[in-house]
Amino acid sequence: MALKPSSPKPGGGGNQNRPGNSQNRPGGNTQNRPGGQQNGPGGGNRPPQGGRRPFAPRQQQTEHRINDAIRAPELRLVGDNLAEIAEATGQKVETGVYRTSQLVSWAEEMGLDLIEISPNAEPPVAKIADYNKFLYQKKKREKELKANSVKQQLKEIRFGPETGDHDFEFKLRHAKNFLSDGNKVKAYVQFRGRAIVFKDRGELLLLRFLKELEDFGAPEQLPRMDGRRMMVIIAPKKSPKK
Structure with a gap:
């Protein structure tokens, strides 16, 4: 009696197409599985060790807003x-x-x-x-100031927001003498009570003071608020005009 070939049963012993076959199953042949050597993220196409992808260049940062x-x-x-x-x-x-x-x-x-x-x-x-x-000159001044910092003294000159011309000229002469002797000058406008609303006057006064002293010294920075004072520090020039 001739035997009939048995047809494949679902889930049977045939191994051609069943899910567990190593040809097609996810964990099978390394040709197609996610971790395979040919196409997988960790496979043969990945860059060699140490070959990091370069970062995009950063935008140049500046010391000042420009x-x-x-x-x-x-x-x-x-x-x-x-x-x-x-x-x-x-x-x-x-x-x-x-x-x-x-x-x-x-x-x-x-x-x-x-x-x-x-x-x-x-x-x-x-x-x-x-x-x-501008940066070159700033760094040059800072270098000169650092070299002379040991020898210098800091002299203070105080203004009020309502300082008159006579008082201004008197203090200006003192500042010129201080700078001529090689000392720094710290000039400030003191705001008391409600006078703080006159900050603009204080700033204009100090800017005028700097203008009058430009042959004798240069500001380390522009006038700025420090509590209830607006202040500026002026460093002497090497060869001030007498």
């Missing part, structure tokens, strides 16, 4: 090149408050940068200059 990075809508413009700015732009330019967008436009027109040099003032103080040259 140009479009300045967030204040208005700035107080200062500097010894205001006449040059006026000539280049055809505008009347003097120390004062301007729209930031206007100052950025002038800086671009001259191929220079708008630099926020005193961000905590109200409004912040800025100047138009070449930023790389």
Whole structure:
């Protein structure tokens, strides 16, 4: 009697197509399984050890806010090149408050940068200059100041927001003498009680003080608030004019 070939049963002994077959099952042949050597994440196509994917380059950070990075809508413009700015732009330019967008436009027109040099003032103080040259001069001054710091004394000069011209000139002469002797000068405006609302007057007074002393010394930083005082520290020049 001839035997009939048995047909494959579901789940039977045949191993061609059943789920457990090593050809097709997830854990079977390394050709197709996720962990396989050919195409898997940890397989033969992965980069060699130490071959990390490079990070995207970071945007260059600057010590000061410059140009479009300045967030204040208005700035107080200062500097010894205001006449040059006026000539280049055809505008009347003097120390004062301007729209930031206007100052950025002038800086671009001259191929220079708008630099926020005193961000905590109200409004912040800025100047138009070449930023790389500005940093070079700043570091040069800091190096000179550090070299002379052991020999120097810090002399204080105090103002009030209502300081008159006579008192201003008297204290200016003292400051010139201090700087000529190689000492630093700490000038500050003291605000008492409700006088704190006159911070603008104090700032203008100190900026005027710095202007008068530019042949004798240079500020380590622009005027800033320190509690109820607005202060600035002025370092002597090497060869001040008598």
